[in-house]
Amino acid sequence: MIGPSSDAGELIAHLETLRSEENVAGMARFGIVTDRALGISNPDIKAVARLAKKDHVRAMQLWRSDIREARLLALYTAEPKRLTMEEARNWATDFNSWEIVDCAADLFVEARLDELIWDFAADDREFIRRTAFAMISGAAVHRKKECDATLLAWMPLIEAHAGDPRNFVRKAVNWALRSIGKRNLACHAPALALAKALAESPDKTARWIGKDAVRELAGEKLLARLR
Known part of the structure; x- marks a missing residue:
C-alpha cells in the first residue's frame, strides 16, 4: 500500500500497475506527449498524490524519471514553500506538453x-513561454487577495506576445487576457480595452486573440456577474 513513507521507486512501480495502452492512444489525440506515458488519467494521479502526501525531495526524484505520470505526481506532491527559483527553471527546461x-x-x-513570468515570457521556447501566460491566468483566478495592480502590470507582456502564432502560446496569451478581464470590474476595463485594440491589429494572431477575448469579456452574463 502506498502512503507518505513510499519512496519514488515505489510510487513509480505503483503507477506502472495502472498503465493503460488504450488511454495512451487517446492522449496522443489531445496533443499530450506519450513517448514516456503510462496512460493514467489526471484524477487517478491526483488520487495517488493524496495518498503519497507532499514530499519535496521525493518530488525531485519523481521528476527525474522522465515518465509523464511521475512528473505530474511530482508537481502535485512538491512543497510550494520549498520550491526554489532554480528548481522551477530546471523543470521548465524539460517542459514538452501543454498539460x-x-x-x-x-x-x-x-x-x-512571479519573477519567472517575465523570464519565461522572454524565452523563445514554446512551452516555456506558455508557462508565463498560464501563470498569469492562474494568478488571476486563484489569488483572490492579490492586488489588481500586480495583474495589470503583466498586461504589457500580453500585448507584446500577442503576435506569437504558435498554437500553445497564442491560446495561453488569450487565456491570460480573459482571466484578468473576468477577475473584477477594475481589471475588466483595461483587459477589454486591450482585447479591442488587438482585435483591430493587422497581425492575424493578435487579431484572433483580441476578437476571441472581446467575445467573452463583452458578454452580458459576465458583465452582470462583475457588477
Whole structure:
C-alpha cells in the first residue's frame, strides 16, 4: 500500500500497475506527449498524490524519471514553500506538453515565483513561454487577495506576445487576457480595452486573440456577474 513513507521507486512501480495502452492512444489525440506515458488519467494521479502526501525531495526524484505520470505526481506532491527559483527553471527546461506546463504553472503561482513570468515570457521556447501566460491566468483566478495592480502590470507582456502564432502560446496569451478581464470590474476595463485594440491589429494572431477575448469579456452574463 502506498502512503507518505513510499519512496519514488515505489510510487513509480505503483503507477506502472495502472498503465493503460488504450488511454495512451487517446492522449496522443489531445496533443499530450506519450513517448514516456503510462496512460493514467489526471484524477487517478491526483488520487495517488493524496495518498503519497507532499514530499519535496521525493518530488525531485519523481521528476527525474522522465515518465509523464511521475512528473505530474511530482508537481502535485512538491512543497510550494520549498520550491526554489532554480528548481522551477530546471523543470521548465524539460517542459514538452501543454498539460505539464499548466500543472506546473499552478505550482509556480502557489510558490509565488512571479519573477519567472517575465523570464519565461522572454524565452523563445514554446512551452516555456506558455508557462508565463498560464501563470498569469492562474494568478488571476486563484489569488483572490492579490492586488489588481500586480495583474495589470503583466498586461504589457500580453500585448507584446500577442503576435506569437504558435498554437500553445497564442491560446495561453488569450487565456491570460480573459482571466484578468473576468477577475473584477477594475481589471475588466483595461483587459477589454486591450482585447479591442488587438482585435483591430493587422497581425492575424493578435487579431484572433483580441476578437476571441472581446467575445467573452463583452458578454452580458459576465458583465452582470462583475457588477
